[in-house]
Amino acid sequence: xxxxxxxxxxxxxxxxxxxxxxxxxxxxxxxxxxxxxxxxxxxxxxxxxxxxxxxxxxxxxxxxxxxxxxxxxxxxxxxxxxxxxxxxxxxxxxxxxxxxxxxxxxxxxxxxxxxxxxxxxxxxxxxxxxxxxxxxxxxxxxxxxxxxxxxxxxxxxxxxxxxxxxxxxxxxxxxxxxxxxxxxxxxxxxxxxxxxxxxxxxxxxxxxxxxxxxxxxxxxxxxxxxxxxxxxxxxxxxxxxxxxxxxxxxxxxxxxxxxxxxxxxxxxxxxxxxxxxxxxxxxxxxxxxxxxxxxxxxxxxxxxxxxxxxxxxxxxxxxxxxxxxxxxxxxxxxxxxxxxxxxxxxxxxxxxxxx
Amino acid sequence: xxxxxxxxxxxxxxxxxxxxxxxxxxxxxxxxxxxxxxxxxxxxxxxxxxxxxxxxxxxxxxxxxxxxxxxxxxxxxxxxxxxxxxxxxxxxxxxxxxxxxxxxxxxxxxxxxxxxxxxxxxxxxxxxxxxxxxxxxxxxxxxxxxxxxxxxxxxxxxxxxxxxxxxxxxxxxxxxxxxxxxxxxxxxxxxxxxxxxxxxxxxxxxxxxxxxxxxxxxxxxxxxxxxxxxxxxxxxxxxxxxxxxxxxxxxxxxxxxxxxxxxxxxxxxxxxxxxxxxxxxxxxxxxxxxxxxxxxxxxxxxxxxxxxxxxxxxxxxxxxxxxxxxxxxxxxxxxxxxxxxxxxxxxxxxxxxxx
Numbered sequence: 001x002x003x004x005x006x007x008x009x010x011x012x013x014x015x016x017x018x019x020x021x022x023x024x025x026x027x028x029x030x031x032x033x034x035x036x037x038x039x040x041x042x043x044x045x046x047x048x049x050x051x052x053x054x055x056x057x058x059x060x061x062x063x064x065x066x067x068x069x070x071x072x073x074x075x076x077x078x079x080x081x082x083x084x085x086x087x088x089x090x091x092x093x094x095x096x097x098x099x100x101x102x103x104x105x106x107x108x109x110x111x112x113x114x115x116x117x118x119x120x121x122x123x124x125x126x127x128x129x130x131x132x133x134x135x136x137x138x139x140x141x142x143x144x145x146x147x148x149x150x151x152x153x154x155x156x157x158x159x160x161x162x163x164x165x166x167x168x169x170x171x172x173x174x175x176x177x178x179x180x181x182x183x184x185x186x187x188x189x190x191x192x193x194x195x196x197x198x199x200x201x202x203x204x205x206x207x208x209x210x211x212x213x214x215x216x217x218x219x220x221x222x223x224x225x226x227x228x229x230x231x232x233x234x235x236x237x238x239x240x241x242x243x244x245x246x247x248x249x250x251x252x253x254x255x256x257x258x259x260x261x262x263x264x265x266x267x268x269x270x271x272x273x274x275x276x277x278x279x280x281x282x283x284x285x286x287x288x289x290x291x292x293x294x295x296x297x298x299x300x301x302x303x304x305x306x307x308x309x310x311x312x313x314x315x316x317x318x319x320x321x322x323x324x325x326x327x328x329x330x331x332x333x334x335x336x337x338x339x340x341x342x343x344x345x346x347x348x349x350x351x352x353x354x355x
Numbered sequence: 356x357x358x359x360x361x362x363x364x365x366x367x368x369x370x371x372x373x374x375x376x377x378x379x380x381x382x383x384x385x386x387x388x389x390x391x392x393x394x395x396x397x398x399x400x401x402x403x404x405x406x407x408x409x410x411x412x413x414x415x416x417x418x419x420x421x422x423x424x425x426x427x428x429x430x431x432x433x434x435x436x437x438x439x440x441x442x443x444x445x446x447x448x449x450x451x452x453x454x455x456x457x458x459x460x461x462x463x464x465x466x467x468x469x470x471x472x473x474x475x476x477x478x479x480x481x482x483x484x485x486x487x488x489x490x491x492x493x494x495x496x497x498x499x500x501x502x503x504x505x506x507x508x509x510x511x512x513x514x515x516x517x518x519x520x521x522x523x524x525x526x527x528x529x530x531x532x533x534x535x536x537x538x539x540x541x542x543x544x545x546x547x548x549x550x551x552x553x554x555x556x557x558x559x560x561x562x563x564x565x566x567x568x569x570x571x572x573x574x575x576x577x578x579x580x581x582x583x584x585x586x587x588x589x590x591x592x593x594x595x596x597x598x599x600x601x602x603x604x605x606x607x608x609x610x611x612x613x614x615x616x617x618x619x620x621x622x623x624x625x626x627x628x629x630x631x632x633x634x635x636x637x638x639x640x641x642x643x644x645x646x647x648x649x650x651x652x653x654x655x656x657x658x659x660x661x662x663x664x665x666x667x668x669x670x671x672x673x674x675x676x677x678x679x680x681x682x683x684x685x686x687x688x689x690x691x692x693x694x695x696x697x698x699x700x701x702x703x704x705x706x707x708x709x710x
Binding site for chain 2: 005008009011012013015016017018019020021022023024025026027028029030031032033047051054055058059060061062063067068070071072074075078079081082092108109111112113114115116236237238239
């Protein structure tokens with residue numbers, strides 16, 4: 001082995017030794033913090049968000065910011081597990097984007113509980129079977145996941161985090177190629193995200209909406225004349241051949257997930273607050289409710305209306321705005337909205353996702 | 356926040372900054388090594404084994420040696436991926452112990468290809484679709500996986516690594532409790548590993564052998580009067596309730612996996628070598644073949660005979676012995692065996708697993 005290579009390897013060895021000492025010290029401190037906090041939860045979403053942000057900003061390369069985030073989240077996950085391992089309910093089965101989102105946010109030292117539907121994710125936390133639920137709430141192309149919005153209005157759970165996951169749809173089938181495809185399976189949202197591509201390349205092919213992309217993959221594995229949409233992971237998991245990658249109509253297709261727990265998060269310095277308001281179908285009603293936010297100079301990243309399921313008002317407005325509910329500016333605006341609104345529920349304040 | 360907690364958090368921040376700098380420098384060096392090696396593979400099993408061993412030995416706690424190994428393998432995985440991401444074929448579907456073994460060995464920056472059977476894992480590497488295959492070869496309770504041994508005799512692939520995975524069998528079903536279970540699904544090996552427990556607690560219940568524990572979990576999810584054996588992960592993945600953990604008859608139940616590639620590994624300082632010999636069914640034939648190992652003082656960790664599929668000799672003997680084939684002592688013994696054996700094939704030398 002030449003001298004140059006030897007020197008590089010010696011430097012890697014001393015780096016690894018230093019990392020070992022630092023990670024060990026970090027885990028020891030995490031234990032002390034756990035004791036200092038006196039029975040408080042070890043998982044502090046605002047604290048982890050601050051750490052991730054600082055390291056992403058300081059990242060000198062060559063590793064990507066996403067890789068740095070992944071490694072530090074795994075280190076935090078390992079240190080956390082010295083004291084406790086969070087149980088996280090998510091929309092199963094395995095191979096779904098939701099499972100990827102769980103590990104993106106909590107690392108791998110986590111008990112990930114695959115639930116059969118979004119309702120079961122909420123129930124898992126409400127009954128204490130899980131510490132957190134991670135549920136999809138909106139897709140950048142297709143909009144809101146209605147069931148999550150409906151459940152969150154009634155639930156006692158609070159939003160304590162968000163996860164943004166870039167979603168790339170892959171078309172896959174048992175054997176490759178577009179020839180002979182009779183039907184395309186996919187979750188309704190996935191089919192919707194790819195409708196232009198499907199109309200162009202598979203114009204006369206039936207589109208079958210199934211309960212999840214995993215179910216589509218399972219069927220496509222058994223039906224050579226079928227294809228399915230889903231994550232590339234699903235192709236690996238179910239032994240399918242990739243026909244075409246990135247068939248989504250919008251390249252920046254992203255799904256936003258919410259982390260729900262018994263409480264929301266403390267301020268992290270860059271937060272979002274979600275709220276829902278009830279309004280009657282009267283001219284100017286919505287403007288009146290949103291005016292306090294505008295007056296305070298608070299920007300909204302999301303506004304979504306849905307028909308109310310209760311009869312006391314006709315519409316519900318879901319708002320995501322910038323800031324934490326404990327910050328004076330937002331607190332003032334919320335107090336003003338509360339005075340005007342027939343119904344106001346603050347769903348939680350939580351750190352904005354870094355990516 | 357009290358001052359003590361503040362100080363601990365400040366120390367964590369400076370630790371994280373230091374880890375960021377070290378990991379980034381490490382990735383930069385990995386790039387230089389990649390160039391220095393002039394097109395050689397970035398993945399060096401002997402080098403990674405040495406790093407893992409050194410850090411496990413130096414580990415001051417409180418993190419376990421297994422956690423330290425997991426973190427450093429993730430860091431190596433991330434640094435490796437700056438240059439290339441290995442493609443690893445394994446025995447699918449998802450949720451199998453094989454998939455856990457892939458990530459235990461290669462970290463998560465890997466393309467894990469789920470294959471339908473062990474044959475397909477070999478083919479994936481032989482045809483260049485994958486860089487490595489990871490296949491089960493023996494279980495501490497139940498012994499050898501015959502198909503892997505049969506294939507490895509014919510294949511041009513070499514063993515370049517081993518992975519030891521502790522296997523805990525969990526009994527699970529749709530709703531909890533032992534009452535009303537009519538049948539228990541499981542892979543044949545899993546059923547065999549739990550036969551005493553099953554005979555004691557479910558004496559009159561049918562045992563149904565299925566292609567994988569994942570398949571058992573899939574069925575148990577749909578049949579409330581059935582249970583299945585498998586990993587706890589599978590309970591999460593398929594929404595089953597855990598009836599009883601650790602139902603395996605032997606607490607130290609471990610499965611050994613082999614990593615197969617185009618070449619074996621260079622010496623790491625603590626290695627194993629696998630070989631297969633053909634022998635005729637004559638008195639003393641086996642002793643004569645093994646004598647050179649005994650004479651050289653080389654210990655064997657495994658000896659397994661199988662009927663030969665070719666007619667040139669009656670039996671094949673699979674041997675795992677300590678040392679690397681390039682080390683003088685073992686090289687001498689192997690030369691002596693070669694002179695005596697009707698058939699000798701060295702399957703590869705590779706680093707012994709640390710756990």
